Amino acid sequence: MTSIVIGVGNRDRGDDAVGPIVCDRLHAQLEADTAVQVFVCEGSILDLALHWGPDDHVVIVDAMQPGTAPGHVVTFDATIEPLPTPGAVSTHEIDVSVAIELARAIGRMPSRLLLVGVEAAQTEWGTPPSAPIDAAIDTVVDLLVADLVAPRPSGALR
Amino acid sequence: MTHKSLDLHVPTLTRVEGEGAMHVVVRDGVVDDVQLEIYEPPRMFEAFLRGRAHHEPVDITARICGICPVAYQMSAAHAIERLAGVTVDGPIRDLRRLLYCGEWIESHVLHMAFLHAPDFLGVDSGITIARDEPELMTEVLHLKKTGNRIMEVVGGRPIHPVNVRLGGFYRAPTRRELGALVADLERAHAAAVALVRWVAGFEFPSIPDRLAEHTEFVSLRHPHEYPLNEGRIVSNLGLDLDVVEYGTRLREIHVEHSTALHATLDGDRRYQVGPLARWMNNVDLLTDSVRDLAAEVGIGEAETNPFRSIVVRGLETVWAVEEALRIIDGYVPPPEPAVAVPPVAGVGAAATEAPRGLLYHRYELDDAGIIADAVIVPPTSQNQIAIEADLRDFVQSHLDLDDHALGHRCEQVIRNYDPCISCATHFLRFSSDRTGGGR
Numbered sequence: 001m002t003s004i005v006i007g008v009g010n011r012d013r014g015d016d017a018v019g020p021i022v023c024d025r026l027h028a029q030l031e032a033d034t035a036v037q038v039f040v041c042e043g044s045i046l047d048l049a050l051h052w053g054p055d056d057h058v059v060i061v062d063a064m065q066p067g068t069a070p071g072h073v074v075t076f077d078a079t080i081e082p083l084p085t086p087g088a089v090s091t092h093e094i095d096v097s098v099a100i101e102l103a104r105a106i107g108r109m110p111s112r113l114l115l116v117g118v119e120a121a122q123t124e125w126g127t128p129p130s131a132p133i134d135a136a137i138d139t140v141v142d143l144l145v146a147d148l149v150a151p152r153p154s155g156a157l158r
Numbered sequence: 159m160t161h162k163s164l165d166l167h168v169p170t171l172t173r174v175e176g177e178g179a180m181h182v183v184v185r186d187g188v189v190d191d192v193q194l195e196i197y198e199p200p201r202m203f204e205a206f207l208r209g210r211a212h213h214e215p216v217d218i219t220a221r222i223c224g225i226c227p228v229a230y231q232m233s234a235a236h237a238i239e240r241l242a243g244v245t246v247d248g249p250i251r252d253l254r255r256l257l258y259c260g261e262w263i264e265s266h267v268l269h270m271a272f273l274h275a276p277d278f279l280g281v282d283s284g285i286t287i288a289r290d291e292p293e294l295m296t297e298v299l300h301l302k303k304t305g306n307r308i309m310e311v312v313g314g315r316p317i318h319p320v321n322v323r324l325g326g327f328y329r330a331p332t333r334r335e336l337g338a339l340v341a342d343l344e345r346a347h348a349a350a351v352a353l354v355r356w357v358a359g360f361e362f363p364s365i366p367d368r369l370a371e372h373t374e375f376v377s378l379r380h381p382h383e384y385p386l387n388e389g390r391i392v393s394n395l396g397l398d399l400d401v402v403e404y405g406t407r408l409r410e411i412h413v414e415h416s417t418a419l420h421a422t423l424d425g426d427r428r429y430q431v432g433p434l435a436r437w438m439n440n441v442d443l444l445t446d447s448v449r450d451l452a453a454e455v456g457i458g459e460a461e462t463n464p465f466r467s468i469v470v471r472g473l474e475t476v477w478a479v480e481e482a483l484r485i486i487d488g489y490v491p492p493p494e495p496a497v498a499v500p501p502v503a504g505v506g507a508a509a510t511e512a513p514r515g516l517l518y519h520r521y522e523l524d525d526a527g528i529i530a531d532a533v534i535v536p537p538t539s540q541n542q543i544a545i546e547a548d549l550r551d552f553v554q555s556h557l558d559l560d561d562h563a564l565g566h567r568c569e570q571v572i573r574n575y576d577p578c579i580s581c582a583t584h585f586l587r588f589s590s591d592r593t594g595g596g597r
Binding site for chain 1: 224264268272283284285286288289292293295296299300302303306315316317318
């Protein structure tokens with residue numbers, strides 16, 4: 001079993017950088033832990049299923065669409081419940097939910113797949129993450145470090 | 159139900175690159191109007207390029223498209239290198255072809271399996287297909303990933319490559335780095351062949367009287383190799399031009415219903431670009447294995463049915479995998495990863511073969527090497543008139559279909575061209591005339 005953390009997002013697009021930045025921080029904190037793989041996915045999201053095996057524990061960190069609570073952190077156990085997908089979409093709308101449901105369809109789900117979403121405030125090109133997302137990044141990193149050091153076999157983050 | 163009159167409007171086309179719509183009007187049993195409506199806002203890339211240094215278009219234009227950034231990088235590089243009188247050959251040229259193979263693989267496979275195949279199977283997404291064909295779609299995902307992996311190893315990233323520069327690359331990969339791709343490419347080859355056989359088994363609608371002699375298929379033609387970066391611009395109807403002359407005969411027309419310009423030759427000559435054109439004009443340059451597979455699945459030397467373009471894309475994917483393996487096998491890293499390309503005043507143009515077809519770039523540099531003018535004509539712009547003509551002919555010959563079926567088939571007609579709407583919507587030019595005193 002390997003623990004895998006995948007940060008999805010675009011570093012150049014405001015709060016969408018949350019996934020890659022969480023991965024940067026985890027790299028720094030978990031450098032010596034070879035049982036944890038951390039990588040950033042800034043493109044080619046459709047083939048996410050090929051990055052893990054059936055016994056792996058996977059956490060995907062991604063920004064969520066702006067709503068009313070910027071920085072709000074949501075965890076979703078995709079191992080148990082299917083995610084709503086946008087259906088017949090433009091390639092511009094291929095997102096993590098499509099990639100996960102594709103993994104489920106071809107029978108390549110890991111033993112545990114958690115989706116950690118952080119509600120974005122803005123995703124303007126060329127801007128840094130906003131203050132609420134900066135704070136949320138710390139929260140997510142703390143959660144993941146605690147979880148990865150002693151992961152639970154299934155279910156949401158502690 | 160027979161349509162004597164019909165007003166068919168699909169406000170949002172799905173499973174395409176970008177955002178567009180479609181409008182078909184039938185009056186008294188005759189197609190009165192057909193519009194491929196592209197409403198995605200113009201992106202003004204040509205304007206962004208003015209005032210930039212001659213080495214910058216390779217990076218700037220890569221951002222036009224996340225699916226075919228290599229095409230933009232290659233057309234930009236070749237145009238400016240040609241102006242400078244610089245020829246890139248040897249291993250750097252091979253690396254460019256390898257990078258382009260990666261893009262063809264990922265782009266073609268995305269379109270075939272996830273955007274176009276659902277049309278033929280009557281489902282709304284690749285996820286549904288994956289439930290029915292899990293083993294095939296697993297290998298298809300690996301095939302696509304292999305294309306992205308080539309882009310990552312050669313171009314530095316799986317999308318929007320950052321290792322490309324004028325004259326070559328910032329860093330050339332080692333033999334070992336390329337050799338690590340071989341096992342994936344060998345597995346990918348089997349997947350590509352399986353994908354061709356699978357899509358060849360679909361039922362294909364047709365458009366009556368759509369014969370080669372009625373349609374001009376335009377592509378690059380190189381004397382010795384299936385075209386990616388270089389060649390003359392030819393057609394099945396006798397066109398044979400250097401890219402500079404091609405540029406003088408290209409005419410872009412603004413129509414009210416599209417933020418993408420419509421391209422014609424000589425102002426009124428309709429044509430199309432893309433896999434069917436490449437295939438028709440270069441079939442003799444393919445490998446025996448690809449030609450044998452084509453014969454097995456019933457693709458002849460001049461395939462004109464746009465619905466069967468999905469099979470030709472698959473055959474091109476098989477070829478791209480084979481070409482990638484051939485290049486890697488003979489690769490010896492260059493002494494330097496790039497050759498110098500000095501700025502030279504004047505006009506340079508080039509066209510390369512994006513997955514969707516010919517992509518033309520033209521740059522005018524001033525004495526300081528700064529871009530004074532830029533023109534980019536992507537394949538979707540060149541295909542818009544052909545798409546609308548196909549829609550008109552298809553609707554006219556299928557008025558017996560009910561509204562739902564007809565609307566679905568019309569979307570499929572558009573997707574036959576794998577249109578990249580986002581690429582196409584950066585052409586609307588804005589100018590103001592204040593000579594009349596108005597502001």
